[in-house]
Amino acid sequence: MEVREEAPAKRSVLDRMRSPRPPQLWFEIMLIAVCYWTYSLIRNAVPEHEAAALRHAAWIWSFQQKLGLAFEESVNHAVNGVTWLVVSMNYYYATLHFVVTMGVLVWLYRRQPGRYAATRFVLFATTGVALFGYYFYPLAPPRLMHGVDFIDTVRVHETWGSMASGNLANVSNQYAAMPSMHIGWALWCGVVIAMLAKRPWVRVLGALYPLVTLFVIVGTANHFWLDALGGAVCLAFGFGVSHLWYGTSAFRMPQHTALHGTA
Secondary structure, rough: OOOOOOOOOOHHHHHHOOOOOOOOHHHHHHHHHHHHHHHHHHHHHHHOOOHHHHHHHHHHHHHHHHHOOOOHHHHHHHHHHHHHHHHHHHHHHHHHHHHHHHHHHHHHHHHHHHHHHHHHHHHHHHHHHHHHHHOOOOEHHHHHHOOOOOOOOOHHHOOOOOOOHHHHHHHHHOOOOOOHHHHHHHHHHHHHHHHHHHHHHHHHHHHHHHHHHHHHHHHOOOOOOOHHHHHHHOOOOHHOOOOOHOHHHHHHHHHHHHHHOOO
């Protein structure tokens, strides 16, 4: 008696959407541009509740003092005394946030196309959920607090280092400090590089990048360390949502023998 093999069931539309597909360059450029433009538009359209933002900043500062972890002012004054360091930090804050993130996206696109969609989705989900923090918990950065001796390093050293300092303050929401997407994005870059890069020294750099970013955002008085914790929570949310959508395959650690090319 002949036994016929059953044809595999057709995959549902949902399954096809969830399966990582080779990214299309034109689509990715358009998608990233539209998503970032939308994020910036919404973030800057959130009402600037100055009184609430300053009240929240005072509460966070007081809470950190009770924990014995209110070190931002000391770090801020220490780095401000080293001109070359603080100027470098100002430019780091203004540029690497975008440059490194875009560089990791390009590297993923070229070297890890099968993981690109799921990992890019993590970044989008992380950034999107941060908008809820900006809307429901306006927070002033330390440099805008009253009664505390924080130094706005951009103003003092007359550098371009913050979209919320100097002449650029009018085009950016100054009270969208919680969560810190400088940390959210830096952690995303660090995790991706540490997991997927081939060379050990590249993985080490990936792991160090969010730590250096934390030092920069605290030293320039743009964030409390609790803002960084908020960014980490957003990233965890982003990974969770992407994991539910794409499953585990896109996040498995690669075999080194399967990796090709540099980094």
